Amino acid sequence: MTSEYLILSAVLFCIGVGGVLIRRNPLVIFMSIELMLNAANLALVTFARARGDLGGQAGAFFVMVCAAAEVVVGLAIIVTVFRSKRSIDIDDMTLLSGAPGAEGGSLA
Amino acid sequence: MIAMIALDALTFWVSAPLIVIFALLTVLSRKTVHAALSLCALMVALGVLYASLQAPFLFVAQIIVYTGSVMMIFLFTMMLIGIDSAEDLKETLAGHRVVTAVGVFGLAGLLVFAVAGAVNGPEVGLEEANAAGNAVGIAELVFSRYAFAFEVASAMVVVAAIGAMILAHTERLSPRRRQRELLEERLRDWASDGADLGPRPGPGVYARHNSIEYPALGPHDAVVAESISETLVVRGSQSPPVSEMVAPARLAAAQVAPGGGAATAQTAQTGPLGRPPRAAGTASTARAIGADRKDRR
Amino acid sequence: MLSLDIIAMQAPVIFQVSWLLIAVPLLVAAVLLLVGDHANGVAPLLGVAGVAIPLGLAVTLLVTMLNLGEQSRAVTVSLYEWMSFVGGGVSFALLIDQLSILFVLLITGVGTLIFIYSCGYMADDPGRRRFFALMNLFIAAMLVLVLADSYLLLFVGWEGVGLASYLLIGFWQHKVSASLAAKKAFMVNKVGDLGLFAAIALMFTQFGSSDFHAVNARMDSSGSVVPVIMGFTLLLAALAKSAQVPLHTWLLDAMEGPTPVSALIHAATMVTAGIYLIVRSHAIFALAPSASLTVTIVGAVTIFVGAWIGATKDDIKKVLAASTMSQLGYLMVAAGLGPVGAAFAIFHLLAHGVFKANLFLGAGSVMHATGGETDMRVFGRLRRVLPWTCLAFFCGYLAIIGFPLTSGFYSKDHIIAAAFEQSMVTGVALAVGAALTALYMTRLWLLTFFGASRWDEDVKPHESSSIMVFPLVILGLASLGGGVALNAWIQGWLQPAIGNDVIAAPLIELTWQSEVAFGAVTLGVLTGWLLYRRPLAVQPSATTNPLVRAGANELGLNQAIDALIVRPGWALTSAVGAVETHVIEAGIDGIGSCATRASQQLHRMQGGNVRSYAGVVVIGTVIVVAALVIGIWL
Structure with a gap:
């Protein structure tokens, strides 16, 4: 059964990657990232059973902690950006390119 | 088994x-x-x-x-x-679909290929490890072998919470206006150009619906635009056209006072604080209530 | 080094404070330069103190050395470790021996008199604080030069006097000619500095040290090529510093500086540094006969060229400068003769330092009297108004032409005699030089002090103040009597330091060489008297004599150097400039524009769009994972 779980995990991970790439809403991108983290968790738990070692489950637990922290900070950033730009389209957030006029609106 | x-x-x-x-x-x-x-x-x-x-x-x-x-x-x-x-x-970046397809399917193929045969031999199973209970087993690991990682993770969570608060925090750029200042300003406005002293109507007041998307109606069916939550405005919520709301409201007003007409409506409007209507200020009061009340904000 | 230190510790304590010789004038210079205009009032006093204190110290040192035995007179005073490096080091050490103490006495003695004279001469100059500061700087640098115990430290002093000379020639910066003359002196001296620098570099590679002791000791085992190269590089250094043909051109222009500067730096002391260098390097030249011969030839040529130029110039200071060149030529010849002439070179150097300072200060007094005029054609009959100056000048005149019993007589006759012993050609050249010296000095003497007065009505000549006359008189007396005092003593004194031969030198000795020399001088004086005894026209007409015109043009050497070095230098510079502009700069610009264009292409990847970045990351991950999978699978 192990291989099937792992394949499911890989498929989930790739779906998450696709979500990150095609979506423009940072909320959905975050969800896709959560999806990828869960895929990794599934793989960890699967390996834990296959090897008879609870270390995998402990690892999955730590991943959950990290995911929670990441979501808190990431969503706070999204709210902040929304407050200043009135938009959360990720294609509008091109300040880093440094090109003149790249920013969709002023951050001030 | x-x-x-x-x-x-x-x-x-x-x-x-x-x-x-x-x-x-x-x-x-x-x-x-x-x-x-x-x-x-x-x-x-x-x-x-x-x-x-x-x-x-x-x-x-x-x-x-x-x-x-x-x-x-x-x-x-x-x-x-x-x-x-x-x-x-709809994709806006040229060639991004191709990149996505290559990335996703390439990665999927490689990962499946890699993990399909990753575990050989029989599964060990967790019966032995879970003998004292799964939660106990994990706890033994987390608080012994991974104790340091656990402490670091807990610190990280605290930092993340503080970080989120800092990000959400905004600096106050003007002195805070408390109840006293707000009231003084309101009275000044009333004294200078007869602005309404009463509280602003919430959305849906005298409107056809009591949904928050419907603006309040002032005297003479004037739409009080600022009674709608700003968040809704920013988000671009579609309010029904004004005409759709106003006509039934007028109808309602007419039904309430069949003979009195406009005068009854005025009385109703000036009611809340028991403030006597100003002889010459009736029209201006209505205008002020209906008009943009930026000055009050 | 250790043994020398022990010697220094055993030596009398006066040697231990010999660093004050250098420190005092240096401190005075620093104070005067740093304090600014507040020090204007005390500048002359401080300036004189800055050189008089070292004079007192030097006299004490000399007395101490006279009381010591011959073997313990030379003392190396090691002050501190200047620099250290793998396989050696250079200590900052002063070498006080029979040779350097004579130089110190000349520098500080003549220097003190010139400083006192300057108090009067520069009394009205607004920049006199700077003047005294720079003069003290020069004294300090010159003392470093002669007291150094290694060529490297000597080089420090060498550059220091060059700097001070540059600053003092251009003292009156507002005069374009003075600025140009300063620059010229500096540039020409740089050629010589290059020679000295090369010699020092060679010493370090060959011997690992530039100490005089070490170099002299290891010279014998250095083969046959090294001494010759060292000899010629040191000669190049001496040529420039001592204004020998063909690097003499700066000295005539250097007369743009104040007259005390000309007297101290460009007659008495700095220009003799080249001679000092050659005498100090006697061990090197002893092993390089070709270099010694070249020294002699250059000296002889310079005697002749200097005398020729001196006989034709009308500017009193330029005549004296040409005379300095010529006299330095005598020193060069004597130094080049080796052991037979080395002591006489130093003897004549000291004598010349005194009488040439006397002559320059006399010329300065004349200029002071006539409002800065230097053209001898408008002097005349000044003996009436400048009696003391005239008298002192006469002493210097007698000394330079070599009148019997004066200092120049003893020192020069010994050189001429030694030259005749070396070769007839050299001797004849020196005798001709002596005749020419007598000729141009007689011309100068007659034109300036005798004949009818030719100055303008509005010029009111007057005798200088006593503070200027006093040094003149002292120097005049020294010019007359110094020879008698030093004649018998100096050879034996210098012998341990420079290894010269000691020959008998009685006060009066009639040999055929001295008779030839005296005959040449008499001939020169008579010729001069015959030519210039007539009253000169008030407005002399331009001469058509080609010899005179060539001499007044400094034999065309300036033009020759201009055509041979300066113009090609300019052409080379502009060619290099063109290469810089059209090749290097264009190449660098090309690299820059290539990079700009490439980055403009790369910029497209940096659209700032997060999703494209993410796409790149994913593709990169795919490639890495593919590599891993393929690697494991294979």
Whole structure:
């Protein structure tokens, strides 16, 4: 059964990657990232059973902690950006390119 | 044992297609809230898989942490920035679809190829490790071998909470105006150009609906635009056209006072504080209530 | 080094404070330069103190050395470790021996008199604080030069006097000619500095040290090529510093500086540094006969060229400068003769330092009297108004032409005699030089002080103040009597330091060489008297004599150097400039524009779009995972 779980995990991970790439809403991108983290968790738990070692489950637990922290900070950033730009389209957030006029609106 | 494996396989083959479908829905639904709900369902289904993978502690944690709190934060954020925002999935970057396809399918092929034969030999199973209970087993690991990682992770969570608060914090740029200042200003406005002293009407007051999307109506059916929540305005919520709201309101006003007409309506409007109508100020009062009340904000 | 230190510790304590010789004038210079205009009032006093204190110290040192035995007179005073490096080091050490103490006495003695004279001469100059500061700087640098115990430290002093000379020639910066003359002196001296620098570099590679002791000791085992190269590089250094043909051109222009500067730096002391260098390097030249011969030839040519130029110039200071060149030529010849002439070179150097300072200060007094005029054609009959100056000048005149019993007589006659012993050609050349010296000095003497007065009515000549006359008189007396005092003594004194031969030198000795020399001088004086005894026209007409015109043009050497070095230098510079502009700069610009264009192409990847970045990351991950999978699979 192990291989099937792992394949499911890989498929989930790739779906998450696709979500990150095609979506423009940072909320959905975050969800896709959560999806990828869960895929990794599934793989960890699967390996834990296959090897008879609870270390995998402990690892999955730590991943959950990290995911929670990441979501808190990431969503706070999204709210902040929304407050200043009135938009959360990720294609509008091109300040880093440094090109003149790249920013969709002023951050001030 | 055979029954266990069979049950195990059954769980997997029921859950796995559901998980894949929910995952695709998460990634592909246009509305954000649909994506979030699909993800919730996916988390629950994954939790079921954890349970069948002899990880009851993670099953519980998955439900509580992910479905319970993480997804709640998502929905809360969505509420702040617009729950019904939908996204046009049409691609705007040239060649990005190709990059996505190559990336996703290439990675999928490679990963499946890599992990399909990754575990050889019989499964060991967790019966021995879970002998004292799964939660006890994990706790023994977390508080002994991974104690340092655990402390670091806890510190990280604290830092993340503080960071989120700092990010959400905004500096006050002008002195705070308390009740006293606000009242003084209101009275000044009333004294200088007869602005209404009363509280602003909430949305839906005298409107056709009491939905928050409907603006309040002032005297003479004037639409009080600022009675709508700013968040709704920013989000671009579509209010019904003004004409649609005004006509029934007028009708309603006429029904309330069949003979009195306008005078009755005025009386009704000036009622709340018992303030006597000003002889020459009637029209201006109505205008002031109906007009933009920027000066008060 | 250790043994020398022990010697220094055993030596009398006066040697231990010999660093004050250098420190005092240096401190005075620093104070005067740093304090600014507040020090204007005390500048002359401080300036004189800055050189008089070292004079007192030097006299004490000399007395101490006279009381010591011959073997313990030379003392190396090691002050501190200047620099250290793998395989050696250079200590900052002063070498006080029979040779350097004579130089110190000349520098500080003549220097003190010139400083006192300057108090009067520069009394009205607004920049006199700067003047005294720079003069003290020069004294300090010159003392470093002669007291150094290694060529490297000598080089420090060498550059220091060059700097001070540059600053003092251009003292009156507002005069374009002075600025140009300063620059010229500096540039020409740089050629010589290069020679000295090369010699020092060679010493370090060959001997690992530039100490005089070490170099002299290891010279014998250095083969046959090294001494010749060292000799010629040191000669190049001496040529420039001592204004020998063909690097003499700066000295005539250097007369743009104030007259005390000309007297101290460009007659008495700095220009003799080249001679000092050659005498100090006697061990090197002893092993390089070709270099010694070249020294002699150059000296002889310079005697002749200097005398020729001196006989034709009308500017009193330029005549004296040409005379300095010529006299330095005598020193060069004597130094080049080796052991037979080395002591006489130093003897004549000291004598010349005194009488040439006397002559320059006399010329300065004349200029002071006539409002800065230097053209001898408008002097005349000044003996009536400048009696003291005239008298002192006459002493210097007698000394330079070599009148019997004066200092120049003893020192020069010994050189001429030694030259005749070396070769007849050299001797004849020196005798001709002596005749020419007598000729141009007689011309100068007659034109300036005798004949009819030719100055303008509005010029009111007057005798200088006593503070200027006093040094003149002292120097005049020294010019007359110094020879008698030093004649018998100096050879034996210098012998341990420079290894010269000691020959009998009675006060009066009639040999055929001295008779030839005296005959040449008499001939020169008579010729001069015959030519210039007539009263000169008030407005002399331009001469047509080609010899005179060539001399007044400094034999065309300036033009030759201009055509041979300066113009090709300019052409080379502009060619290099063109290469810089059209090749190097264009190449660098090309690299820059290539990079700009390439980055403009790369910029497209940096669209700032997060999703494209994510796409790149994913593709990169795919490639890495593919590599891993393929690697494991294979």
